Amino acid sequence: xxxxxxxxxxxxxxNNEVIYVKDLEYLLTENRxxxxxxxxxYIRYKKPSERYNKADLNYKGIVAENxxxxxxxxxxxxxxxxxxxxxxxxxxxxxxYFYVITKKEFLNNVISQNNP
Numbered sequence: 764x765x766x767x768x769x770x771x772x773x774x775x776x777x778n779n780e781v782i783y784v785k786d787l788e789y790l791l792t793e794n795r796x797x798x799x800x801x802x803x804x805y806i807r808y809k810k811p812s813e814r815y816n817k818a819d820l821n822y823k824g825i826v827a828e829n830x831x832x833x834x835x836x837x838x839x840x841x842x843x844x845x846x847x848x849x850x851x852x853x854x855x856x857x858x859x860y861f862y863v864i865t866k867k868e869f870l871n872n873v874i875s876q877n878n879p
Contacts, residue, residue, distance in 0.1 A: 782872045784842045787825060791862045796823060800858050801851055805832035806840045809848040818845035820854075825862045827869035841869070 804826055809815050824843025832839040840847065841864070850856040 779876050780873050781876060782841060782869070783874065784825070786872050787841070787864065787868075790864050790868055791823075791825070795862050795864070796860050797863050798858050799826065799838060799861050799863075801847065801856070803836055804838040804840055804847070804861075805834045805836040806844050806847050808851070809845050811852075815845050815848060818849050820846055820849060822846065823860050823862055825864065827864050827866060829866045830869050838863070839869075 822843070824847055825841040826838040827841050828838055830839045838861075843861070847859065850859055
């Protein structure tokens with residue numbers, strides 16, 4: 764799997780801080796995989812679109828544990844919101860497998876986009 768894309772690390776919509784998903788690849792090992800309830804994850808659910816329909820459900824999403832989010836959920840989605848949206852909306856799934864990273868790992872990978 765070739766990881767691509769970015770996660771907006773700020774909740775204010777400013778896009779000032781991001782995480783490049785490819786930078787997390789070294790963390791994605793089988794010992795980090797957990798079955799989680801979607802109700803425990805802050806996910807910005809997506810509406811059906813071409814990207815939504817092409818989301819490959821065979822790949823696990825990435826979540827960060829104990830990272831702040833607008834709904835105060837235990838986990839925050841970092842990668843896989845289109846896949847998660849399809850699993851919930853089209854397949855009525857309540858749980859799925861995710862790679863779980865720590866808050867420290869999340870914060871260590873945040874890159875500021877501010878111009879000096």
